[in-house]
Amino acid sequence: MRKLVLLALAAVLPSASAQGTLLYFNDAHELAPLGGGQRGGMARLATQIEQIRSEQPETLVLFGGDLAGGTLFGEFRGEPIVEAFNQIGVDLANFGQHEFDFGAAQAQRLVRQSKFPWISSNLTQHGQPFAGAATRKILSVGNVKVGFIGLTTAMETTNAGDTVQQGEVVEAAKREVAALQAEGAELIVAITQQPLEADLKLAKEVPELDLILSEEESETRTTMTAEGGTVIAKPAGNIGSVIRVDIHAPQQPLKLSVLPIGPELAEQPQIAELATRYMTQLERRLDRVITQSSVDLDAGAKVSRVQETALGSLIADAFRKATGADIALMQGGGIRGDKVFPAGPVTLKTLTEILPFGNQVMMVEVDGRTLQAALENGVSKVDEYSGRFPQISGLTYRFDPAKPVGQRVSEIRVADKPLDPQQLYKVALGSYLAAGGDGYTMFKGARVLISPADGVRDVTALSEYLQSQPTRLMASSTSGRRAPPPAGQ
Template sequence: MQFLTISDWHGQLDPLNVAGVGAVGGAAVLSTYFQQERATNPNSLTMTAGDAVGASPPISSFFGDVPTIEAMRLMGFSADALGNHNFDRGIAHLQQLIDVASASSGQVGARFQYVSANLANRDANLSGVKDFEIFEVGGVKVAVIGLTNPEAPTLVAPGAFGTMSVTDPVQAANKARARARRAGAKVFVVLIHAGITGRDASGAAVGPLVDFANAVGGFDLIVGDHTDQQYAGVHNGAVVVENLSRGATYARVQLTVDPRNGRRISDSVTFVTPLASAVTPDPAVAALVDSYRAQLVPILNTQIGNATRVIPRSDVCGRADGRLCESLVGNVIADAMRVRYGTDIAITNAGGIRASLTCPTTDNASDFCPAYVPPPYPITRGQVLTVLPFGNEVVTVAISGTELLTFLENGVSAMPGANGRFPQLSGLCFTYDVAAPAGNRVVSAVRQAADGTCTGASIDFTAAAWYSLATNDFMATGGDGYPTVISRAVTRDLMDEVLADHVSASSPLSPTRQGRITCTSSGPVACPVVIEP
């Protein structure tokens, strides 16, 4: 039997431009690859482990990610788990997507099943989600069990899970396996929204995916997600795989089993890079995506400004997702919020920033950017939505110096590990000690001077001092562990609209690194190395 898996797809309906490789993936291209795989081995299931939606490009996010679900039906997906991004817009919206996925009529393509076995009080909040689904593959019953990452509620706005809570995935998986076995399943698969996070000194993979695999027993395949890592290994008797995100790779997992008892005889894992140039895109999927694109082109192709340089998502330390150091795009976004509302300070979380602000220099006919020769570097309305796809709103609030310190401490609490809570800010500059205990790392902070330099007055971190703050509603409601201040905040405008207006008013943009965030170390923990962009 054959399992085709992708990880963290995030509604990447159009191909990615991968440096040195070319156009890769996209719904129509992947669909053709999957059809070819199934033609070779019809005993196939196609699966992913959560976050197929959320943090998606405008072609999907503008329509509430319905295009992604419809594409998955046409692509022949069998099952999907629930990751944190599935809850980005709350359970009411998630229920709408589940209904689109599970509808037996009125939708294109075949239905697929959402699974999550470790959501307490799930059925009181969501319908159409199961602990597991049993598929018959080549005459053998295969149980596919889903699991949500335990930290998911802290990665979305409070209340997004309704009255559900995430329980221990190991216990939930073992219980679900026992029930599936009693129902006749002989092969057991887990879709878990967890991944590897790196390698130890010996080169062995580490992270929640490995920890989970080593803690459970009796599984044949464990499909991971969440961390954008490509990995294959065998742990505790189970084949464990994770793919690069957004369809940059998919895994072809082949298991040979004895149909009488499900005993695994052999296994193999092959990672495939789905080159767009190598196949003819599935015309049905392409037509679906193009129908949505046609509605967006008049709006999102509009150029709203430009820059004298690339404004990348990567930070000044070279981290591609901007979660270790000051970033130019983070500076521009925070400046836009602070200037719009005249606040002392603006802070936004790096995890909410999903793309470069300037249009790619490599032309992609499917994006909302023109072909061009720089400089200048154009910025379109569609590119702004690609940067900020979550639909967050800006809020303003008065906070004390003590609360401001808590904001900053939370922002660097995961360092030196990269984390979405890392702050990008405007109006102040601060220094932190990466070797100090989390919660006691901020060494000093000053206001930015009028020229943007870090030469202003010292920040007073006492309860007697008050500052006006602009931030996003996700953070204000306690997202990413930030202080909950929403009860006294004023809701302003959509964050992407604030950024778009700032681009229009301030072009050409010429942002530079200003030292807004400085790392020092009083111990053996090293600071990230700054590489000038």
């Protein structure tokens, strides 16, 4: 018999008859609170978990993924987050895409450092479950056997490369759910890292799932959606909220509620000390002044996703200088910060905030036809502010967003000569694009001249370039490398 689910979009008192409780959160890139201290914070989360455990000893803490990269704190590659989780007592974790921001080896290192188990039903490496993770797990909550599966998508957006394979989600779910049912699971929960549309499809095609606990849709908003007899719950990002699930008997309704993580919660002292220690280290590490800028640096997300910018050109120039390539390509969505950095001292902190993902600068060799396909991909979704928009060095081109996708780019020139479809060009780019991220699949399989292991980190390349070009930040022109989009773009 399928379970009904009661939804409550506010914190509620626990039911005295509950067998136990699940606490679910995901997207934990930071130890410290965000939004001026108004949301999130690992020490506040720890306090909330301690309070629930004191009320309900039969409580499992579940983490949905994404604890490395993506923000300035990614400088530590996720290791302080794992340290905090070890202290808090996480019971089960699923992989998010950001666990692979620094490559598969670092993701494996995070697993080895964890005192809690990881689960993955669809990620493999060399034909085996990634990092030895279980493909499914049954945990008892009171007298109820709860089965869990873990599903991760969008691995093409990571730096895992070709060593980690992403299995088809629905196929993996059906296989593991059948096994859990055979093993006596009375309630089945999928922990997923995928958007709502994909979760809705999963719920329709695998109706045996009682609950889907998924990745955030918003930094500030918690959402719950019902599909058939399955509820899809998505907490606010960066520990903005926790989903609480009270479990009664197998045939009785689940009760879901939302626990905000904000300043109303005191900070757990041990985790607060951990956060202070790492934030102090981060400030010391990143406060080194790299250069002085006489111009503002615009890292606005929408600007770098629709047109070439001074900052985007600067990054691409740095990539080209670091590798000796003919051309360099940087996707606009990889430029973060989403603000204007004012003229003045440029610190390593500034540069790391702009490039937080830790990509390695690679060099590949492709022909002109492939290069044109890459540019076409880059401008294919400019009207959607897609992160794939190309920031470039070493070439010029024009594009017309009014033309059909695939026919928008023209007048491509390299070293002031027309692009030759047959000629081979050396292209510098981040390891994310080289792996096919943001639709740049044409680079997968290209001849690699500088591998991730031999390349430098993107922030390092930019830092070294600025130190070697002390006057590079004295002008804001992008040198007219492409025609600006028409008004309104």
